[in-house]
Amino acid sequence: MKTCLALLFFLAGTGTLRAGPADAKIKQLAAAPGIRNASWGLSVRDVQTGKAVAERNPSLNLVPASIMKVLVAAAALDKFGPGRTFPTGLYYDGKIDNGFLNGNVYVKGSGDPSLGSQLLKDAAPLYEVFRGWAAALKAAGINVINGAVVGDETAFESVQPGSWAWEDIGNYYAAQPSALTVNDGLYKLFFKPAEQEGGEAAVLRTEPYIDGLKFENGMKTGPAGSGDNGYIFAFPGQYQAVLRGSIPKGPAEFAIKGALPDPALFAAQSFSYYLAKAGINSNKKARKGAMPAGALRLAEAPAVPLKSVVRVTNKRSFNLYAELLLRQLGGGSPSAGAAAVKAFLAGAGVDVSELDVEDACGLSSRDTAKAETFTALLRAVYKKSYFPEFYDSLVFPGDPDATGHVRGLGKGTQLEKNLRLKSGSLNGVRSYTGYLRTKKGRTLAFTSIMNNYSASGSAIDKAHEELLLALYGGY
Incomplete structure (x- = not known):
């Protein structure tokens, strides 16, 4: 598990399918070599009406990998607002x-x-x-x-x-x-x-x-x-x-x-070294510890707004930033942060009864979630005042600010100006979640999580590109 990137998919035996233009493509992918024995959860809904456009095992508990970041990012934007800073x-x-x-x-x-x-x-x-x-x-x-x-x-x-x-x-x-x-x-x-x-x-x-x-x-x-x-x-x-x-x-x-x-300790040592070069010497070694009550403030470092942190968190799938946001939500405690994420989701009407938030970034294989959890969250965020900042943090085809294989998904196709997503990957895990504007002008929220597939990662990417193109053209 070298990275925590998250692309989308899980296949599991038979699942419920909603009849529709993408139905044939879903059946084809579910039967494909390297996928047929995997566990797959798929949930696609119209963001305006909430109508299910396509589904396959949407309530199956799966390991989601890096798409966990969108839950934490949305909760942080909701609690603090896009302009909040946390200065040093x-x-x-x-x-x-x-x-x-x-x-x-x-x-x-x-x-x-x-x-x-x-x-x-x-x-x-x-x-x-x-x-x-x-x-x-x-x-x-x-x-x-x-x-x-x-x-x-x-x-x-x-x-x-x-x-x-x-x-x-x-x-x-x-x-x-x-x-x-x-x-x-x-x-x-x-x-x-x-x-x-x-x-x-x-x-x-x-x-x-x-x-x-x-x-x-x-x-x-x-x-x-x-x-x-x-x-x-x-x-x-x-x-x-x-x-x-x-x-x-x-x-x-x-x-x-x-x-x-x-x-x-590194921060303290680095500043101590800088001060020595600037002519301000300390007679004791730099260390880490708790600042006593009553200490006087001299200055603050300029801090970037939360929206910039969320943008890097999602576009680069940067694990550390997600973990820092989780602790902000919990007043410093990761367990309290996980509870805050679940409370936010529940308040948005999302079922969290079986959601397991072991970390914020999706690196833990003990995280479990349903495809419909993410789709419901995306529908709720679509109506929020901070939606533009959240949407901007998601990756588009050919995105120069993104990292990993997801940048190429949909590039050179009709998805280029119509797709925004977050992906994730661990060993045997691919996931995708995001928004798709269709040929008819509808906006869909989609999530696909796949566990235990044996196909190559590039094959799973290609399968999802085909599925998204079918959704684009059919709705």
């Missing part, structure tokens, strides 16, 4: 005496993912944030810190779900959802591939540099063009990582992405 604050305690701060400086996180982000286009570069904070310290008369720079992530329960797989932990897509997230929770690890296939790939460096991080290197060189098949095994807070898998032969260097071992 700079504080200090103690007394200032002749340029000396006899106390600590605190970087207090509130779950903003934009600090040092490379994914959010309107995020300020980290060096600009640090430059502003350094200026704020100097303006307050602080030239020396008789204490430490402290990173505070206590606003959230900053731990990964226990149901995530060991092979995922340590990689960027399973990063720790810290209230003091920085640099998108990740680092790049660069290798020099061997000249021969099967040779050891040499570790070159990390970007950014992470103090104390060591590697037990078992990374091999695979065939040219084989892509990123490397894994980083490391527990949160662990600075000894194990490298396994392969990278492709050919390029002078090749990078994979890992999860920062301790985001809050």
